[in-house]
Amino acid sequence: MSANLAQLGWDESWSSQSSPDPQLRPARVARTDRGRCVVHTGDGTQHARLSPDLQPAPTTGDWVLLDADGTVTAVLPRRTTVIRGAGRNDARGQVLAANVDVLFVISPLSTAPNLGRLERMLALAWESGARPVVLLTKADLSADPEADRAEAAQAALGVDVIAASVVDGLGFDEVRALLPAGRTGALIGPSGSGKSSLVNALADEETLTTGDIRSDGKGRHTSTARELVPMPWGALLLDTPGLRGVQLWDSAAGIEQTFSDIETLATECRFGDCTHHGEPGCAVAGAVADGALSARRLANYEKLLREQTWLAGRYDARLRAEQRRVWKVQAKAYRQRPAR
Numbered sequence: 377m378s379a380n381l382a383q384l385g386w387d388e389s390w391s392s393q394s395s396p397d398p399q400l401r402p403a404r405v406a407r408t409d410r411g412r413c414v415v416h417t418g419d420g421t422q423h424a425r426l427s428p429d430l431q432p433a434p435t436t437g438d439w440v441l442l443d444a445d446g447t448v449t450a451v452l453p454r455r456t457t458v459i460r461g462a463g464r465n466d467a468r469g470q471v472l473a474a475n476v477d478v479l480f481v482i483s484p485l486s487t488a489p490n491l492g493r494l495e496r497m498l499a500l501a502w503e504s505g506a507r508p509v510v511l512l513t514k515a516d517l518s519a520d521p522e523a524d525r526a527e528a529a530q531a532a533l534g535v536d537v538i539a540a541s542v543v544d545g546l547g548f549d550e551v552r553a554l555l556p557a558g559r560t561g562a563l564i565g566p567s568g569s570g571k572s573s574l575v576n577a578l579a580d581e582e583t584l585t586t587g588d589i590r591s592d593g594k595g596r597h598t599s600t601a602r603e604l605v606p607m608p609w610g611a612l613l614l615d616t617p618g619l620r621g622v623q624l625w626d627s628a629a630g631i632e633q634t635f636s637d638i639e640t641l642a643t644e645c646r647f648g649d650c651t652h653h654g655e656p657g658c659a660v661a662g663a664v665a666d667g668a669l670s671a672r673r674l675a676n677y678e679k680l681l682r683e684q685t686w687l688a689g690r691y692d693a694r695l696r697a698e699q700r701r702v703w704k705v706q707a708k709a710y711r712q713r714p715a716r
């Protein structure tokens with residue numbers, strides 16, 4: 377196994393799923409672009425065409441197999457998948473990244489942490505299968521980063537919360553510690569929250585100390601949408617384009633994990649089908665009354681659950697519509713079958 381492939385995250389488990397065909401070379405997708413993509417291979421970065429019938433469409437972070445012509449012929453099964461909803465009135469999902477180990481959920485400290493948005497992004501993050509970590513960027517702009525960290529932690533149960541700043545390098549060591557060589561981190565968060573700045577700063581700090589600068593003077597890490605950037609210490613960081621709004625997509629398990637405190641409280645309600653709206657013996661309402669649970673958090677939980685229910689209904693409707701199309705095609709083929 378070449379050291380470069382290992383730094384890209386290739387391991388025994390990937391090679392056992394791969395093809396024994398020595399003509400096929402593994403590569404990691406750095407970026408996709410209608411019908412083409414950029415891949416990192418064991419010996420450099422290159423453009424690659426996609427074979428016409430390739431399913432699923434490769435996404436950033438995918439492990440793929442290249443044939444002798446450098447065409448992508450297979451996408452290996454994903455370990456983790458970051459998917460968001462395509463839009464408010466759209467039941468489709470958009471795959472943002474694959475095979476992410478640590479998903480950094482970004483909230484900038486240019487304002488107080490937006491706990492509702494954090495919870496929404498955490499539901500998506502838990503659903504992905506990657507380990508979520510909250511990263512509070514632009515900590516230099518906060519009067520009290522420690523207080524902001526404590527506040528964000530209330531919305532991020534079981535999740536590390538790190539304050540970071542590219543101005544003074546705060547939090548860099550913690551980010552590096554979460555990403556040993558061969559690990560892949562990704563950042564999701566609103567546009568303008570400092571994602572690209574952080575990726576560039578982490579990539580360049582050691583680039584400067586090791587004197588590894590391109591001869592044409594251009595930065596090696598000019599930011600391109602959803603680019604998988606190799607870090608100098610052997611990990612990879614995936615920058616995603618800014619998300620204007622994060623729509624959920626099939627995030628029932630992610631919501632459950634994000635609001636595990638409420639889910640646990642609900643098991644103590646007197647009625648099994650308690651809606652937590654005025655029933656006697658409601659443990660959830662009790663927790664709100666004695667201050668253990670914030671009314672804001674409960675309201676956001678209910679909002680995300682309603683969105684999820686709506687989506688699940690739409691999603692089922694879409695599957696039924698697709699099934700009807702299949703039946704129509706089959707019926708037509710049957711009518712048009714050659715007479716005996």
Ligand SMILES: Nc1nc2c(ncn2[C@@H]2O[C@H](COP(=O)(O)OP(=O)(O)O)[C@@H](O)[C@H]2O)c(=O)[nH]1
Binds near residue numbers: 514540542566572573
């Ligand atoms: N004060 C401060 N500004 C930052 C920091 N990180 C990024 N910015 C600024 O925030 C703006 C948006 O940053 P950018 O990295 O493009 O955000 P992205 O859209 O999430 O990739 C830029 O003007 C950056 O200079 C930081 O740690 N501290």
Ligand SMILES: [Mg+2]
Binds near residue numbers: 573599
């Ligand atoms: Mg950016």
Ligand SMILES: [Zn+2]
Binds near residue numbers: 645653660
């Ligand atoms: Zn209840």
